[in-house]
Amino acid sequence: MSDLREVLQENSYLRQKQLIFADCDRYQRARVSTLLSIAAAVAGADYDARGLTYEKLYEMREVFLLSRIALRIHRCPRALQVVDVTTWEDGVKAAHMQRVYEITDREGLLVSIRSDWILVDPQTRRIMRPGTFTAKKLGTCPKAIDAPEPRKILLPREGVEDLGARKVVWSDLDGNGHVYSGNYGDFVWDYLPADLQEKVPREFFINYSKEATLGQELRMVGCRKGGEYLMEGLGPEGVCFSAQCVF
Template identity: 30%
Template sequence: MEDQKQIVKIEEYCRTVRVASYEVGAQSTLKLSALLHMCQETSENHLAALGIGYQKMKEDGIVFLIITNAVKIHRMPANAEIVTIKTHPRGSNKAQFYRDFQIYAGEELLAGVMQSSVAANPLNHKILRPQEFYAYGIFVDERVAPEDRLTRIRAKGLEPLGERVVRYSDLDYNGHINNTIYGDIFEDFIPGGMMGRCLRAVQIDYINESMLGETLELFGGEEDGVVTLQGFNPRGLGFSARALVEDSPAE
């Protein structure tokens, strides 16, 4: 994905990119993992443009760990399509920071994402108080609106779907599965498969980090077009995902 241009403000960061062929899946549209990566990169670029990029913050003893991504999809972008990603800090609730993303093709809103994360110590991942990030004096400590707050997925009665071993290429710079990879895991193990189907809404909760060589035991189920999937690592529940799935529109 190659950036075409960017606009930097404290309250909004905007970048325009062209979708690369390697980000597109079997249905000729952007993969879920690539959409999540697009958002992750956009938020990192926003902080870097304001002088508090990943390396600076890590040296100061702060990293961000994503807790939840909640995605609403009208249409996934196609190969080589030019899209604009806008992101806005939305405040905090308790220890969690909120940030939204909007993906456009021209004036057409393609997808929206609400993301929550926490600031943590990079060595032991101990959760830090939001004030330690707000101490940079760049963002204002505001409370996210109650209607925008995300709640954790609850599930029971799911059936075994298989296992997924964590490989080296899954890892990010924090040493665990990159959050975007869970999009691939979800689409690989979704009951009924993804061929001929599309996602309209997806929520992924990142609960317990999975490390190199560990095995995720996957369980899932579908009811009335809503698919739920959970992965368990040796320490317990690693992640939960829930999605609204529909048949793909006819060409």
């Protein structure tokens, strides 16, 4: 098999990926956690390819944290499939810097994604306005992306069920010392009702509110809402994440 491609252009970055069994569920379909992980990884790879590594941005005290993400699954990628992942910056909306993605194969579109990021001073943890970003001029996507906008997810006050507790363990953590953003997809699927675990969502939304760290216990709560399921992970200081699965 030929080497996987990587293409850097002025306003886009493409990286090929081959899915392996570990990326997929029991039916060899890409897990939502895999799609979330791809989005986070390719965003970092885009900036790495431009010489703006995490270490460089940390030194400049201008790093990104993923705030919200929304994806639409047109056709679910499968184990051993080679896919093209293309990402573009897409300007600024209020306090968020936006980034979009398409995951494709030879037959066309598989998954489309929109994401919102916040700019943070890593030393003080202070959130900064996007206009203070100095590392590069932010780009915009030249094409329409067939994905929903990220949204604020709120569970109703009544009809919410207690799903159990999820303790944060060593293998959940990333290099920042908190739960890796992609892992929350598995958190959600592990606590969905059994009939929904079998399904591939049409759309998925997640909000990242507070970091979860080693040893913390998240209280998982959720509710059905028509053809959707809403879920929250509640930590000692409030909501860590909120998710919405649309089937």
